[in-house]
Amino acid sequence: MTRIVSVVSGKGGTGKTTVTSNLGVALQQQGEDVLIIDGNFSGANVAQHFGLGFQKMSLNDVLGGDAYVSQAVAKHPTGVSVLPASILEFDASADNLKHSVLDFLGNKDFVLIDAAAGTGDEVEAAIEASDETLLVTQPELPSLTNTLGAKKLAESHGTKISGVILNGVRNEKAEVEDHDIKELLDEHIIGRIPDHRHVREGIALRRPVVDHKPDSPASHAVQDVAYRIRGETPPEKTPVERLRLGIKRLSPL
DSSP states (O other): OOEEEEEEOSSTTSOHHHHHHHHHHHHHHTTOOEEEEEEOTTSOOHHHHTTOOOOSSOHHHHHTTSSOHHHHOEEOTTSOEEEOOOSSOOOOOHHHHHHHHGGGOTTOSEEEEEEOSSSSHHHHHHHHHOSEEEEEEOSSHHHHHHHHHHHHHHHHTTOEEEEEEEEEEOOOTTSOOHHHHHHHHOSOEEEEEEOOHHHHHHHHHTSOHHHHOTTSHHHHHHHHHHHHHTTOOOOOOOHHHHHHHHHHHTOOO
16 A cells, blocks of 8 residues: 655754655665655655656646646656656646646555645645654754744644654754653654754755665665664664764764
């Protein structure tokens, strides 16, 4: 059975699309068949994260009835399927979004919808079209308070919250501590992805970091999130692996 997961954040700048792209690749590497849908019509850039370039067909064409999903989907070398969107004003309803891709879902294990930032109509459509929602935030108060708004929007539609992913973590004193985040959002933290130069390198090269630098601390963190979403416990790292990751974390920038 296909799991349709919307990935949302309460505000821009949290790295939500980067998380979605890398999570999709990590799930694919763990044996799942993954489709990523760019549900951000006002700032579509999932295709850029995969270096796919210009696509003749997009989700806009599918929702407008001008193309089939199979015509608009691009296959990335990692195995992930990507349904890009165009940066246009578009009236995307949840019914159109969900029904347009249903015929394509038979053999997909996961569909990740990269929602727009905020809590507007595009986000609401993505949440309504999904079975569950992942919240992406940074460990700072403005990001967290906006994430709370996104959580309430998901709850208003009866959508299950699968957990919170903290992105861009630097382990600085100024960051909100995990126990305070749990108290504010009342949700489990299922991942802490560090702010690391390998992530930025991957973005510049238009390759998800889990593919570009699989041994990066950020890549390991994303892989752990993928295991948890699949209902598995991440494999325990050997002492050598822990030492290597610890050294890499000392030079994140």
